[in-house]
Amino acid sequence: MKLxxxxxxxxxxxxxxxxxxxxxxxxxxxxxxxxxxxxxxTALGNGASKAVEESLQSLxxxxxxxxxxQPRGTALVRRNTSNIVPTLSExxxxxxxxxxxxxxxxxxxxxxAQAKYENRNASITIIGTDHNYPLVRNYYPVxxxxxxxxxxxxxxxxxxxxxxxxxxxxxxxxxPIGERVRVNGQPFTVVGVxxxxxxxxxxxxxxxxISTFLRSLSGGSKYAAINVQAADMAIMRxxxxxxxxxxxxxxxxxxxxxxxxxxxxxLDVLGAAQGTAGTFTLLLGxxxxxxxxxxxxxxxxxxxxSVTERTREIGVRMALGAKPGDxxxxxxxxxxILSVSGGVLGIAAGVxxxxxxxxxxxxxxxxxxxxxxxxxxxSLVTGLFFGxxxxxxxxxxxxxxxxxxx
Amino acid sequence: MDQxxxxxxxxxxxxxxxxxxxxxxxxxxxxxxxxxxxxxxxPSGSGKSSLMNIIGxxxxxxxxxxxxxxxxxxxxxxxxxxxxxxxEIGFVFxxxxxxxxxxxxxxxxxxxxxAGIAAxxxxxxxxxxxxxxGLDGREKHxxxxxxxxxxxRVAIARALASRPSVLLADEPTGALDQxxxxxxxxxxxxxxxxxxxxxxxxxxxNIARQARRVVRVLDGLVVSDGPAExxx
Ligand SMILES: Nc1ncnc2c1ncn2[C@@H]1O[C@H](COP(=O)(O)OP(=O)(O)OP(=O)(O)O)[C@@H](O)[C@H]1O
Ligand SMILES: [Mg+2]
Numbered sequence: 300m301k302l303x304x305x306x307x308x309x310x311x312x313x314x315x316x317x318x319x320x321x322x323x324x325x326x327x328x329x330x331x332x333x334x335x336x337x338x339x340x341t342a343l344g345n346g347a348s349k350a351v352e353e354s355l356q357s358l359x360x361x362x363x364x365x366x367x368x369q370p371r372g373t374a375l376v377r378r379n380t381s382n383i384v385p386t387l388s389e390x391x392x393x394x395x396x397x398x399x400x401x402x403x404x405x406x407x408x409x410x411x412a413q414a415k416y417e418n419r420n421a422s423i424t425i426i427g428t429d430h431n432y433p434l435v436r437n438y439y440p441v442x443x444x445x446x447x448x449x450x451x452x453x454x455x456x457x458x459x460x461x462x463x464x465x466x467x468x469x470x471x472x473x474x475p476i477g478e479r480v481r482v483n484g485q486p487f488t489v490v491g492v493x494x495x496x497x498x499x500x501x502x503x504x505x506x507x508x509i510s511t512f513l514r515s516l517s518g519g520s521k522y523a524a525i526n527v528q529a530a531d532m533a534i535m536r537x538x539x540x541x542x543x544x545x546x547x548x549x550x551x552x553x554x555x556x557x558x559x560x561x562x563x564x565x566l567d568v569l570g571a572a573q574g575t576a577g578t579f580t581l582l583l584g585x586x587x588x589x590x591x592x593x594x595x596x597x598x599x600x601x602x603x604x605s606v607t608e609r610t611r612e613i614g615v616r617m618a619l620g621a622k623p624g625d626x627x628x629x630x631x632x633x634x635x636i637l638s639v640s641g642g643v644l645g646i647a648a649g650v651x652x653x654x655x656x657x658x659x660x661x662x663x664x665x666x667x668x669x670x671x672x673x674x675x676x677x678s679l680v681t682g683l684f685f686g687x688x689x690x691x692x693x694x695x696x697x698x699x700x701x702x703x704x705x
Numbered sequence: 706m707d708q709x710x711x712x713x714x715x716x717x718x719x720x721x722x723x724x725x726x727x728x729x730x731x732x733x734x735x736x737x738x739x740x741x742x743x744x745x746x747x748p749s750g751s752g753k754s755s756l757m758n759i760i761g762x763x764x765x766x767x768x769x770x771x772x773x774x775x776x777x778x779x780x781x782x783x784x785x786x787x788x789x790x791x792x793e794i795g796f797v798f799x800x801x802x803x804x805x806x807x808x809x810x811x812x813x814x815x816x817x818x819x820a821g822i823a824a825x826x827x828x829x830x831x832x833x834x835x836x837x838x839g840l841d842g843r844e845k846h847x848x849x850x851x852x853x854x855x856x857x858r859v860a861i862a863r864a865l866a867s868r869p870s871v872l873l874a875d876e877p878t879g880a881l882d883q884x885x886x887x888x889x890x891x892x893x894x895x896x897x898x899x900x901x902x903x904x905x906x907x908x909x910x911n912i913a914r915q916a917r918r919v920v921r922v923l924d925g926l927v928v929s930d931g932p933a934e935x936x937x
Contacts, residue, residue, distance in 0.1 A: 304821075307818055314806065314807075315806070318806050611802075612804055614802075615802045615803075615804060616804075616815065616819075617763075617787060617790070618761070618763055618790060618796055618802070619790065619791065619796075619815045619816045619819060619863070620787050620788065620790050620791020620792070620816050620819035620820065620867070621787060621819050622783070622784045622787040622788070622819070623783050623784060623787070624784065625787075625819060698763045698764075698790075699758050699763040699764040702763065702798075702802070
């Protein structure tokens with residue numbers, strides 16, 4: 300019976316919407332824009348958050364970086380190690396490698412250097428590390444190979460160039476493998492070229508064995524940083540604590556307050572970045588929700604006008620036996636149809652906009668099923684809520700007064 | 706047959722207009738049994754429409770008691786009143802009151818929609834009613850595509866659709882020309898001959914005289930009630 304009544308009301312509502320198509324479309328526009336922007340904006344927010352996550356993952360899985368010196372924020376990304384006073388020893392590195400939570404560790408020190416090939420010069424960042432670096436940082440040569448453990452042990456003068464460094468120095472016409480370049484006057488043989496990471500700072504680096512680096516470029520015996528790969532994402536906190544405890548013991552220090560090193564944890568950076576992206580998504584979603592509400596008010600406005608315009612119709616229907624509930628249902632269903640069709644069109648428009656953002660704007664987008672469901676539910680609730688009052692007004696009309704209405 | 710369809714006892718309808726009170730209906734007692742054809746006649750402003758609206762359960766009396774088929778009308782919920790309008794009463798208005806965006810057939814179907822009758826069956830019933838008022842072939846026409854007389858026939862078909870106990874018509878010929886008016890009145894007589902109970906409000910003494918019973922109203926009061934021959 301109730302279902303029958305809803306079906307009848309839907310029929311009446313569709314008829315009324317069709318007979319006033321232009322106005323109906325304008326009415327749904329508010330909800331359409333609201334739902335559309337909800338989808339498009341949260342797609343942007345989610346896309347940004349996914350992009351951050353992916354770019355962090357691309358630094359290396361389960362990455363922890365032990366830095367020399369005092370903590371400076373959670374700078375995991377592109378922390379330049381060239382101006383750090385190194386405090387981490389080979390002994391520290393060995394101890395970290397022995398820890399149960401750790402699968403791998405690679406030392407890292409760097410300096411800004413002048414590189415020279417024949418008559419060409421380039422300013423590059425020289426990184427001293429060992430053969431574990433590609434695995435720990437998820438960063439591999441595309442050409443030639445990375446230097447080996449024995450290269451490190453024997454302090455060979457070999458270098459792996461970043462993609463930009465290779466292009467600037469040697470260019471595309473010459474096979475770089477076996478070529479000799481000078482770094483701060485010292486000769487090195489090129490053994491590999493790294494993949495491009497798509498950012499100039501990273502691609503403008505060059506890698507040499509840490510032993511060679513310390514002996515002939517920087518002097519000293521300590522590392523600026525140690526890259527550590529934890530065994531699992533889930534135990535990164537434990538790994539961090541274990542490394543902290545071990546290094547404090549080795550350095551003879553009482554607590555992290557006095558420490559001459561600190562650890563940047565991928566989780567922290569990820570958390571911070573995702574937090575920002577989350578706030579962003581929430582904010583955009585909020586704006587979209589507000590415009591949905593504004594759309595709802597538009598629907599309420601039109602429905603109130605419609606109830607007034609159709610007072611006589613309501614009177615006739617009541618005279619023929621429409622109960623207050625029938626009239627309520629008729630107008631409520633009409634508002635819900637307007638609002639939900641606005642919502643559905645808006646979802647389609649939002650998905651299309653998100654696609655256009657990524658296709659033509661090169662932006663990272665991710666349309667989530669949650670957002671689609673949210674937009675749909677929101678438009679449904681908007682219709683029920685803002686259509687409720689006009690429908691209630693219609694149902695409270697007095698039959699004889701409604702019939703007399705001019 | 707003993708129990709009247711319409712039973713009004715001392716019905717009053719007063720409109721409070723600021724300091725003055727308009728006594729549109731001021732104590733009417735009237736009882737109508739199944740199969741009757743009653744004309745209500747009286748000068749303009751005498752309270753005929755006010756009375757009809759009360760009989761049709763569109764309006765509620767200020768005072769008095771009203772029974773329809775034995776059921777007390779006072780104090781009923783809006784929902785129950787709607788049911789009574791739907792099942793017991795067929796109302797024909799002077800200004801037709803067809804819904805302009807619905808076809809003739811759909812207009813006739815309306816009371817059946819609210820009676821909860823399924824689409825197929827109500828379509829059949831509505832077609833039957835339209836045929837009865839001589840409008841077969843005009844089912845798809847919108848009211849605007851029909852003549853005044855045809856519109857009123859649609860309205861009559863609609864009033865008859867749910868097979869009500871009583872057909873109420875408030876000046877159904879008021880908006881029609883003489884000839885069409887006569888046709889409509891003839892239709893009421895035919896319907897009455899077929900068993901419908903009819904209450905007809907009119908200005909026109911010639912029309913009123915055709916009824917078997919004429920009720921004269923003046924200033925909200927019944928001044929005479931009897932066979933047509935007695936009404937002068
Ligand atoms: N809604 C209303 N508010 C106030 N007064 C009203 C209202 N409806 C009717 N009246 C008054 O009640 C009296 C009776 O009106 P009613 O419409 O019943 O007369 P009527 O006999 O139908 O007249 P007519 O033949 O012109 O249709 C009139 O004086 C009218 O002014
Ligand atoms: Mg009148």
